[in-house]
Amino acid sequence: MNLAVVLVSPKTPGNIGAAARAMLNMGAGDLRLVAPRCNPLDPQAIAMAVHAEDLLRSARVYATLREALADRDLSVGTSARVRADLPPGRHPATLRPLVRAAAAPALVFGPEETGLINSDLEQCQVTVRIPTGDYASLNLAQAVLLVCYEFLQGVEDAPPPGEAPTTLPAPGRKTATREDMEAMYGHLRETMQLIGYTDAVRARHTLRLWRAMLDRALMSPAESRLFRGFLRQVHWRVEQAAKAVPDAQSES
Known part of the structure; x- marks a missing residue:
């Protein structure tokens, strides 16, 4: 699957490196950084990437999220919060078929302190919510690992109770970028x-x-x-x- 992982305004090089390692663990190979607030090739990032150093070095940097998503036909935002006027986050199992049916999907993760802001989520067709306990705040690399696992390695299963399956495009049908x-x-x-x-x-x-x-x-x-x-x-x-x-x- 041609899956891109987009990190919006990441703050610390260690988190970028750890996210790259999580991507390599799950089989994702396209890392995109939007307006990073640190050097993505800082020694700390390379140390945390371990064997994913090549993936880290090949990461593309963009000024805006719109540019990073321009060639994608599906963008999935991540958020643990309910936002006014925006669709609520979906359980990963309900979105897995949609992501796997896309030709060029992207997973979008927000800054460590705030997550994605509303204007970022507006550019995502759907939002995924990782089920957690009462404390829902995950480290950036943890979130990347879990969502990449769900979409790249997770097995097909029934949607969780109360959540309907996602509508899929017809087989072979190309969707707009x-x-x-x-x-x-x-x-x-x-x-x-x-x-x-x-x-x-x-x-x-x-x-x-x-x-x-x-x-x-x-x-x-x-x-x-x-x-x-x-x-x-x-x-x-x-x-x-x-x-x-x-x-x-x-x-x-």
């Missing part, structure tokens, strides 16, 4: 504000609801282009209507 979807969502936001469907204050909340609905559709690249074609037509019609108003006034 996250860059395709983010571009579409930017276009959708512009259109909603253009026609007065929402305003700058409410736009984020409204767009989260649309994201949740449209991400569940697992759009193909052609479908995302089709939707954007519809949005372009809306823009064109609004522009034509705006031009017609002065013409009508001048005639009167």
Whole structure:
């Protein structure tokens, strides 16, 4: 499986190295770092990576999460907290078939102190929650190890009680990349504000609801282009209507 592990703004080199080792343990080989706050090749990182030094040295660094996810067709965020306006975290067993069906999935982990913020989770189609005891805070490398195990080595089993299985794309069907979807969502936001469907204050909340609905559709690249074609037509019609108003006034 072409699984990427994305660490957003990791703080300590030891955690980056330990995460690389956890990836190697579970068979993941694509490490991506978003705006790291330390040197990922610090001697402490290399020491903690042990035999995963090559994986650590091949890690790619990105300025933003959007860039890190641009070529992925599925992004799975991680969070132990329930967030307003965002879908709740799912048990890993319910997401395993979805991840394994994707051509280029990514697992996204947040900074050690805070985890992923809402704007990061908005860029993830689904969120995974690792079942724990009352104390839910995991070390970064522990979280990477557990989630990579679930998706790469875990055996198929029934979903936990109360959780429905995840909808899967049809076999062989290609889904849009996250860059395709983010571009579409930017276009959708512009259109909603253009026609007065929402305003700058409410736009984020409204767009989260649309994201949740449209991400569940697992759009193909052609479908995302089709939707954007519809949005372009809306823009064109609004522009034509705006031009017609002065013409009508001048005639009167």
